[in-house]
Amino acid sequence: MPASKQILVATDLTARGDRPFARAKMLADVWNADRTLLFVNSAKTEVDIAKVEALLVRNYGEDTEGCNLAINYGKPPKVIADTALQLGSDLIIVGAARHNNISDFFLGTAVDHLVHHAEAPVLIVKERPRADYSRILVATDFSDCSAKALRVSLAFFPAAQIDLVHAYHVAYEAWLKSEGVATEMLSDAEKELRDFMDALNLSDTDSARVNPRLVQGNLHQSVHNMLDSGDYDLLVLGTHGRGGFSMATIGSRASEMMGWSPVDVLMVRNSG
Incomplete structure (x- = not known):
């Protein structure tokens, strides 16, 4: 630093x-x-x-x-x-x-x-500090703002391990029609995640600290469940993204997540 x-x-x-x-x-x-x-x-x-x-x-x-x-x-x-x-x-x-x-x-x-x-x-x-941040959860929607959130996390906390989580949604109707549809949607999400990571062009050292994860379902609920596990000491959210983290919803979903998160929250604004 x-x-x-x-x-x-x-x-x-x-x-x-x-x-x-x-x-x-x-x-x-x-x-x-x-x-x-x-x-x-x-x-x-x-x-x-x-x-x-x-x-x-x-x-x-x-x-x-x-x-x-x-x-x-x-x-x-x-x-x-x-x-x-x-x-x-x-x-x-x-x-x-x-x-x-x-x-x-x-x-x-x-x-x-x-x-x-x-x-x-x-x-x-929110929490009484007892140690440096060591396990960080960064939520991504593949937007520029979530890319900035990840970069800031890597720069601010060079010793921490980071889980980068993205949630993809499979409509119930798709399951009813064909399991192949759900598999295809998972494949698409995996490709998006790989492309997102490749575009970041991280150093080998930084790449080794990031664990990309896909979860099926609602990102809001998925983050809630992951934080409830007690495995993380910091949640990082970017603003200006699409979906649940857009600036237009800062007073609703992102505000909710800041409010109910049991751990400290870092909000990173992408002013571009």
Whole structure:
């Protein structure tokens, strides 16, 4: 990983923000990156900088040492996206607000807006970090955006193994007509997957870390089932793709997947 990577961490100054902060510290150590903690104050009152610094130290401890501090005013999603652009951030890290119980995460319009507008990938941290990401699930629909999601995953996490999953659908009517139809559809999906991988032109090292997988059925449900296995510690989704991950549905399917995923989620936007 090249030096001087820039990580922007959005914080509300409370102790519940320790998870994104801790993940940012782990990534910064691996990447030799600079961290900027951003506090967005929506009120018109001036922020007491000394009080903010004291809260950061009290809630996040000595790991705040070496962090840059940014304080801006306005609506958090827009301010976070704008600040990341101004700083040239390579990654934005945010937390998922919890309510009702520990497994109930709600992201809502704030993170949707951020993912929709930020140029940099957005990492939504849900779990308490205990180790570097080692097993990553990347969903693909063979689009440019999912290709970018895979490339970003390979670049950000050079020691991780990556499962690249694509779901193909066989209509029930096709099964009724002929098993040969289903076999043909599987063959077509296998060819698409091979062509997708070939077009990426990955290095031998990166290719060895990617395990392409086909599953039959609904991608949304398939990803849910795979994450439930407990084998993965990060889900990566691209935006601008066709099907379930298009920007037009960021408020529905992709938002749902961010919401119910039991693991951290990295959203990679393809702005092309």
